[in-house]
Amino acid sequence: MSEGGGHRFEERYAERDLGEVAGDFRQRSGPDGRSVVLEGTCPGCLGRSVTRIPRGAPGAGTKGLLGRFGRRREAREAEAEPDLLETEVLFCECGYAHPEQPAEVAFRGCGAQWRVRPDDDGGTP
Amino acid sequence: MTPGPDRRWAELAREQEFLQLAEVRRQAEGWRNGLAGTTALLTVLVFVKGRDNLADLSPGGRVTAMVLLGAGFLCLLCGTLTAVRACYGRPGESVYLGGQALRRWTEREVARAGRLVITATVLSVAGVLCVAAAVGVAWSTTQDTGVPPEGGAARIAGR
Numbered sequence: 001m002s003e004g005g006g007h008r009f010e011e012r013y014a015e016r017d018l019g020e021v022a023g024d025f026r027q028r029s030g031p032d033g034r035s036v037v038l039e040g041t042c043p044g045c046l047g048r049s050v051t052r053i054p055r056g057a058p059g060a061g062t063k064g065l066l067g068r069f070g071r072r073r074e075a076r077e078a079e080a081e082p083d084l085l086e087t088e089v090l091f092c093e094c095g096y097a098h099p100e101q102p103a104e105v106a107f108r109g110c111g112a113q114w115r116v117r118p119d120d121d122g123g124t125p
Numbered sequence: 126m127t128p129g130p131d132r133r134w135a136e137l138a139r140e141q142e143f144l145q146l147a148e149v150r151r152q153a154e155g156w157r158n159g160l161a162g163t164t165a166l167l168t169v170l171v172f173v174k175g176r177d178n179l180a181d182l183s184p185g186g187r188v189t190a191m192v193l194l195g196a197g198f199l200c201l202l203c204g205t206l207t208a209v210r211a212c213y214g215r216p217g218e219s220v221y222l223g224g225q226a227l228r229r230w231t232e233r234e235v236a237r238a239g240r241l242v243i244t245a246t247v248l249s250v251a252g253v254l255c256v257a258a259a260v261g262v263a264w265s266t267t268q269d270t271g272v273p274p275e276g277g278a279a280r281i282a283g284r
Contacts, residue, residue: 015132017129017131036221053138053221053222053223053226054142054221054222055219055220055221055222056141056142056145056219056220056222057141057145057148057149057218057219058141058218058219058220058222058227058230058231058234059141059148059152059214059234082221082226084221084223084226087223087225087226088223088224088225088226089131089132089135089224089225091132091135106135106136106139106140107135107139113131113132113135
């Protein structure tokens with residue numbers, strides 16, 4: 001996860017927004033089929049950042065009678081997987097405990113956050 | 126630039142992954158109670174409609190009363206289900222648990238819940254008014270058939 005060639009391990013942990021960044025980010029389906037994996041090089045520490053975004057109940061959900069209709073809907077949604085690289089804010093998850101990193105952090109990395117700048121043709125890299 | 130609420134949303138989405146089962150149970154409980162409430166509507170209608178025998182009504186009054194009762198029942202049923210939907214969300218709904226996806230879903234859900242509460246209120250009031258109107262029609266258009274009660278007729282015949 002953190003095996004990037006130029007990974008700056010000495011980069012101190014700091015929560016900072018790097019704005020829109022162009023880079024080698026890509027999106028692929030997760031192995032469980034219900035999640036999406038966003039990966040690329042963190043612009044903050046240059047480590048390999050991998051973020052898994054699962055599909056789940058936002059506040060609630062069930063698989064009862066009405067869930068049968070939900071499953072049909074889910075199948076449609078799975079076919080049209082959204083471009084999360086375009087819409088999500090990414091956080092460094094290089095997995096390395098950078099200096100001064102708090103004990104409890106949701107995203108284990110250097111603390112950087114950024115958006116992926118869309119290509120000129122409107123899509124993400 | 127300092128991080129804004131984006132980090133907070135992302136952390137919330139990350140946490141949500143581990144809270145799903147509790148949320149599902151809470152939602153199921155709410156829907157169970159709401160659905161149980163809909164069966165009580167039938168009992169309420171039987172008590173509220175007034176006259177036991179709609180056959181004593183004039184033909185026009187009978188049709189009017191039945192239409193009003195049916196409309197009232199439908200309004201109350203839809204109002205109850207709409208209120209439950211506003212309180213406990215739509216069963217089976219799922220989104221990608223990313224910070225921005227959760228943020229957009231929350232914004233949509235807040236607006237939707239507000240609209241649903243208003244709809245539920247309108248439907249419930251309309252339902253009560255329909256049932257009240259049905260009671261009014263039942264009492265005001267009942268015909269006096271002049272036939273004595275069954276027991277009385279038997280006594281007269283046996284005299």
